[in-house]
Amino acid sequence: MRIKSPGYTECLGSVRINDVQQVLELDSGRVKELPLRENIAVQKIEEEVIKYFEERMAIVIPTKDEKLKLFEGVISGIPHECLIIVVSNSQRKRVDRFRMEKDVLKQFCRFTRREALIIHQKDPVLARALAEAGCTDILGEDELVRHGKAEGMIAAMLVAMAAKKDFVGFIDADNYFPGAVWEYARCYASGFSMAKSPYSMVRVLWRYKPKISTGMFFNRWGRVSEITNKCMNSLISNKTGFETDIIKTGNAGEHAMSLRLAEILTYASGYAVEPQELISIFEGFSGILPMVHLAAAKHGIDIFQTETRNPHLHEEKGGRHILVEMLLPGLASIYHSLLCEKETKQLIIDELLKQSAIQPDEEPPKPRLIAPLRTINMKKFTSVMTEHMNSYSALELEE
Amino acid sequence: MRIKSPGYTECLGSVRINDVQQVLELDSGRVKELPLRENIAVQKIEEEVIKYFEERMAIVIPTKDEKLKLFEGVISGIPHECLIIVVSNSQRKRVDRFRMEKDVLKQFCRFTRREALIIHQKDPVLARALAEAGCTDILGEDELVRHGKAEGMIAAMLVAMAAKKDFVGFIDADNYFPGAVWEYARCYASGFSMAKSPYSMVRVLWRYKPKISTGMFFNRWGRVSEITNKCMNSLISNKTGFETDIIKTGNAGEHAMSLRLAEILTYASGYAVEPQELISIFEGFSGILPMVHLAAAKHGIDIFQTETRNPHLHEEKGGRHILVEMLLPGLASIYHSLLCEKETKQLIIDELLKQSAIQPDEEPPKPRLIAPLRTINMKKFTSVMTEHMNSYSALELEE
Numbered sequence: 172m173r174i175k176s177p178g179y180t181e182c183l184g185s186v187r188i189n190d191v192q193q194v195l196e197l198d199s200g201r202v203k204e205l206p207l208r209e210n211i212a213v214q215k216i217e218e219e220v221i222k223y224f225e226e227r228m229a230i231v232i233p234t235k236d237e238k239l240k241l242f243e244g245v246i247s248g249i250p251h252e253c254l255i256i257v258v259s260n261s262q263r264k265r266v267d268r269f270r271m272e273k274d275v276l277k278q279f280c281r282f283t284r285r286e287a288l289i290i291h292q293k294d295p296v297l298a299r300a301l302a303e304a305g306c307t308d309i310l311g312e313d314e315l316v317r318h319g320k321a322e323g324m325i326a327a328m329l330v331a332m333a334a335k336k337d338f339v340g341f342i343d344a345d346n347y348f349p350g351a352v353w354e355y356a357r358c359y360a361s362g363f364s365m366a367k368s369p370y371s372m373v374r375v376l377w378r379y380k381p382k383i384s385t386g387m388f389f390n391r392w393g394r395v396s397e398i399t400n401k402c403m404n405s406l407i408s409n410k411t412g413f414e415t416d417i418i419k420t421g422n423a424g425e426h427a428m429s430l431r432l433a434e435i436l437t438y439a440s441g442y443a444v445e446p447q448e449l450i451s452i453f454e455g456f457s458g459i460l461p462m463v464h465l466a467a468a469k470h471g472i473d474i475f476q477t478e479t480r481n482p483h484l485h486e487e488k489g490g491r492h493i494l495v496e497m498l499l500p501g502l503a504s505i506y507h508s509l510l511c512e513k514e515t516k517q518l519i520i521d522e523l524l525k526q527s528a529i530q531p532d533e534e535p536p537k538p539r540l541i542a543p544l545r546t547i548n549m550k551k552f553t554s555v556m557t558e559h560m561n562s563y564s565a566l567e568l569e570e
Numbered sequence: 571m572r573i574k575s576p577g578y579t580e581c582l583g584s585v586r587i588n589d590v591q592q593v594l595e596l597d598s599g600r601v602k603e604l605p606l607r608e609n610i611a612v613q614k615i616e617e618e619v620i621k622y623f624e625e626r627m628a629i630v631i632p633t634k635d636e637k638l639k640l641f642e643g644v645i646s647g648i649p650h651e652c653l654i655i656v657v658s659n660s661q662r663k664r665v666d667r668f669r670m671e672k673d674v675l676k677q678f679c680r681f682t683r684r685e686a687l688i689i690h691q692k693d694p695v696l697a698r699a700l701a702e703a704g705c706t707d708i709l710g711e712d713e714l715v716r717h718g719k720a721e722g723m724i725a726a727m728l729v730a731m732a733a734k735k736d737f738v739g740f741i742d743a744d745n746y747f748p749g750a751v752w753e754y755a756r757c758y759a760s761g762f763s764m765a766k767s768p769y770s771m772v773r774v775l776w777r778y779k780p781k782i783s784t785g786m787f788f789n790r791w792g793r794v795s796e797i798t799n800k801c802m803n804s805l806i807s808n809k810t811g812f813e814t815d816i817i818k819t820g821n822a823g824e825h826a827m828s829l830r831l832a833e834i835l836t837y838a839s840g841y842a843v844e845p846q847e848l849i850s851i852f853e854g855f856s857g858i859l860p861m862v863h864l865a866a867a868k869h870g871i872d873i874f875q876t877e878t879r880n881p882h883l884h885e886e887k888g889g890r891h892i893l894v895e896m897l898l899p900g901l902a903s904i905y906h907s908l909l910c911e912k913e914t915k916q917l918i919i920d921e922l923l924k925q926s927a928i929q930p931d932e933e934p935p936k937p938r939l940i941a942p943l944r945t946i947n948m949k950k951f952t953s954v955m956t957e958h959m960n961s962y963s964a965l966e967l968e969e
Binding site: 173177194195199200202212218244247248251279283285347350351484 | 600747750
């Protein structure tokens with residue numbers, strides 16, 4: 172894989188935010204060239220390096236009543252070396268869709284001789300493991316994991332830690348193109364290979380996101396992303412005193428983290444989860460507030476933003492409704508950050524009013540925060556889960 | 571890459587037509603497993619095997635005034651090991667689109683350090699090389715290569731031979747997904763790796779071909795393909811006496827051949843080119859007519875049909891008009907085959923009448939045939955072309 176070198180890196184305390192890097196070539200072959208002849212603006216990530224990072228990575232697929240054909244396509248695109256972890260919040264009553272997902276995954280794993288884990292978000296053993304480990308922030312009143320994508324993602328990260336992985340990447344289950352899924356995983360691996368710090372994050376930017384209305388129109392950016400990025404850049408600009416547009420992936424659902432970074436971040440519920448990750452990094456390591464983790468502050472936090480070659484074609488769900496539903500929590504996480512000053516707050520209010528997402532004189536609601544995972548007792552979590560690991564495994568042992 | 575083993579092989583004299591094989595996993599990683607544990611219904615094609623065949627393969631991209639963004643995406647998806655050969659029939663007057671394609675390709679090759687060739691279909695040197703070599707079937711009255719996709723493809727195959735490649739694969743320039751392009755090349759390589767004979771062909775079947783009208787609808791087969799396959803299967807059924815539906819890729823634009831096979835086939839102009847390839851194979855090697863090439867007849871001809879994981883999303887051009895324009899020549903090549911009996915002829919007439927592609931009592935027009943390439947003088951062709959190779963090369967030498 173060949174990728175452009177980041178043209179610019181914005182530093183904010185210990186945080187290194189790299190500008191967008193384009194993928195140039197999906198498959199750069201096995202031939203090793205002399206580094207001398209390589210263009211300095213381009214980096215070639217060797218196959219073996221990609222594979223090395225893929226082996227250490229779990230790919231989490233959060234899903235909820237997704238079409239099985241899409242789900243099947245997505246798993247078929249994930250490089251063999253990655254551990255697949257499906258966290259499903261699909262219905263189990265009337266039609267047991269979770270069971271169907273499990274069957275599809277089992278068939279895939281049998282044919283491809285690979286291991287995968289699948290777990291239901293409302294699994295009682297998972298809830299017990301979380302409770303015993305002290306991770307109660309994502310549990311609801313029924314003592315099970317709450318509904319919501321963020322809660323599923325967090326549970327899956329703990330499973331990835333229990334499986335002794337070093338990196339976790341997220342890929343949505345509603346992607347039409349297995350080839351795009353494959354590229355995401357490679358972008359994650361490439362990003363980690365470029366990181367100077369063990370605390371690193373890769374966020375994916377889609378080259379185009381086709382809009383299917385009358386014919387095809389290739390949108391460069393989604394509306395939600397555009398507004399979220401603008402507000403986040405306003406926050407950074409106001410801190411540094413230099414205007415910037417460095418953040419282009421504020422809402423990136425497709426993103427990955429080293430688990431050492433993942434365990435020290437504060438998360439937010441629902442659609443605020445992805446913007447909140449950045450906010451947590453800025454709060455914790457920009458040096459404006461006290462550093463939350465000294466080792467990480469010393470190493471620094473590397474953020475990579477990678478623009479894929481493949482467009483992003485996913486299942487379209489709702490119009491305006493979804494826009495507001497996704498926009499509000501993301502902007503709320505910026506608004507309620509301790510770093511957020513008056514100007515950015517006003518910008519957020521203006522944007523939300525423009526979209527009729529709030530009433531005049533109303534503030535966006537406070538995001539529901541989830542404490543960093545490193546405070547929980549991983550030993551306890553792992554010991555409860557290990558006992559039941561067989562029931563989560565998709566690769567059945569042969570007699 | 572993991573792919574299903576062909577469930578069934580239809581034999582027609584020396585021709586082995588394999589039933590459709592699904593791709594199961596795009597990237598099966600570097601880990602070699604014990605063959606013992608592999609499922610017998612599944613074949614794992616190791617990365618190094620894929621690369622070995624990619625190195626020996628030229629990927630030909632025929633293009634004509636295609637959007638540059640699409641063209642750029644397509645070349646970015648072609649595995650590094652393959653030699654890219656672009657054969658363009660784009661306009662050169664007013665706006666020099668060929669020049670723009672050349673610039674895009676040059677930029678890509680400079681960044682990715684790979685070689686590619688780009689040649690205009692109306693290039694006078696190409697025409698002279700063809701004339702001197704005795705390949706006049708594709709030359710027009712102006713002594714240049716005629717317009718038409720087939721003519722471009724044939725010229726490109728000769729360039730691939732001159733470049734000492736063993737395989738040639740075709741990929742259209744109007745594909746939206748680089749990840750799908752990458753999969754096509756891998757399907758070709760996998761097919762060749764499974765072939766028992768040096769005379770082999772791989773034809774791609776799309777899992778789905780999304781139709782973008784109101785929302786997205788995933789068509790399993792295009793209408794043209796459906797009718798072409800039906801008529802071709804009728805021809806085979808009537809020869810063997812056993813009804814069959816083995817042919818599922820009669821119109822496959824995405825296909826590849828060993829050059830040893832490519833040079834012994836009779837081709838047809840225009841949209842008949844892909845169905846005619848199969849017809850030539852049936853005529854030459856089914857044993858019903860005299861065998862046209864004894865070595866090939868002895869080795870046999872392997873035809874693979876591979877169903878990709880990625881859907882095929884390409885630029886939509888015209889509606890009914892295109893349907894008829896594509897359908898007629900393909901069916902005409904079956905109709906005018908020496909193998910075609912009364913029943914299949916009647917079926918073809920009925921289908922063409924149903925689509926108003928011909929008038930009652932009218933016959934489909936005879937395809938314009940192009941003699942096999944092995945009759946031409948490759949030495950002469952190569953010597954004329956080699957002299958000008960620098961001007962076709964996209965990778966500029968650095969000082």
